[in-house]
Amino acid sequence: MTATDSPIIVASNLGVRFRRNRGARRSFKDLLSGGSRRRAPSEFWALRDVSFSVRAGEAIGVVGRNGQGKSTLLKLVAGVLLPDEGRVTVNGGVAPLIEITGGFVGDLTVRDNLHLTAGLHGLSRSEIADRFDDIIDFAGAADVLDTPYKHLSSGMQVRVAFSLISQLDEPVLLVDEVLAVGDRAFREKCYRRIDALLAEGKTLFLVSHSERDLRRFCSRGLYLDRGALRLDGPIDEVLKRYNEDHPA
Numbered sequence: 001m002t003a004t005d006s007p008i009i010v011a012s013n014l015g016v017r018f019r020r021n022r023g024a025r026r027s028f029k030d031l032l033s034g035g036s037r038r039r040a041p042s043e044f045w046a047l048r049d050v051s052f053s054v055r056a057g058e059a060i061g062v063v064g065r066n067g068q069g070k071s072t073l074l075k076l077v078a079g080v081l082l083p084d085e086g087r088v089t090v091n092g093g094v095a096p097l098i099e100i101t102g103g104f105v106g107d108l109t110v111r112d113n114l115h116l117t118a119g120l121h122g123l124s125r126s127e128i129a130d131r132f133d134d135i136i137d138f139a140g141a142a143d144v145l146d147t148p149y150k151h152l153s154s155g156m157q158v159r160v161a162f163s164l165i166s167q168l169d170e171p172v173l174l175v176d177e178v179l180a181v182g183d184r185a186f187r188e189k190c191y192r193r194i195d196a197l198l199a200e201g202k203t204l205f206l207v208s209h210s211e212r213d214l215r216r217f218c219s220r221g222l223y224l225d226r227g228a229l230r231l232d233g234p235i236d237e238v239l240k241r242y243n244e245d246h247p248a
């Protein structure tokens, strides 16, 4: 199979609306007073009108200040969040490392989580068995195999999650800033693995505040600002615009 011009990801007019103050419940009186406050005034668009398409094998850096919609965009691509407007289609599976838990179940052991998540991503029992030792080895997690995932340090959680995610056969890899939690030696190891996955032709979405990392891996950038896609272009141009808009 070769990388063709047909897109692997198409996002059209994506919009996601959140409620700013989720803790503030409508009071009982509000409910009794009828439908006069149907839409809470605190709703806002975390993303709006975001459209782009991605060819297989592209490496895309997502940039923007805190809270501008980067993680929300990755969650839409991963399919763990549904858009309120528009749609995103992905031709193939997605291996997401988008939250510190990596989607793992806190009460299950590391061993059970690896089986569960690998199975959900389509690996057979024998494929999991073949890769199991490598996954544990890469993470340095031999001593915590039977520990509930929630009892691991946050660094170890990321090690286990990245190690597994990078051993799946999914064509799209999503990496949010979580790698920053790992120590330097582990981060370098992850970076070498990302290089190898890109060389195999995988498609990468990387959210990062590190210009160095973005330049190292990505050829193209998406710059999000207040939920809008401000610029989609070569990573150099995107970083230049971002730095002009927000000088250090």
Ligand SMILES: Nc1ncnc2c1ncn2[C@@H]1O[C@H](COP(=O)(O)OP(=O)(O)OP(=O)(O)O)[C@@H](O)[C@H]1O
Residues within 6 Å of the ligand: 018, 019, 020, 022, 046, 064, 065, 066, 067, 068, 069, 070, 071, 072, 073
């Ligand atoms: N489940 C949610 N409910 C309400 N608001 C949310 C929810 N998730 C995210 N938000 C809000 O949506 C906006 C976009 O959040 P998002 O996490 O996508 O930003 P980000 O660009 O990834 O930020 P950062 O660089 O800090 O990680 C923020 O204002 C955030 O507070």
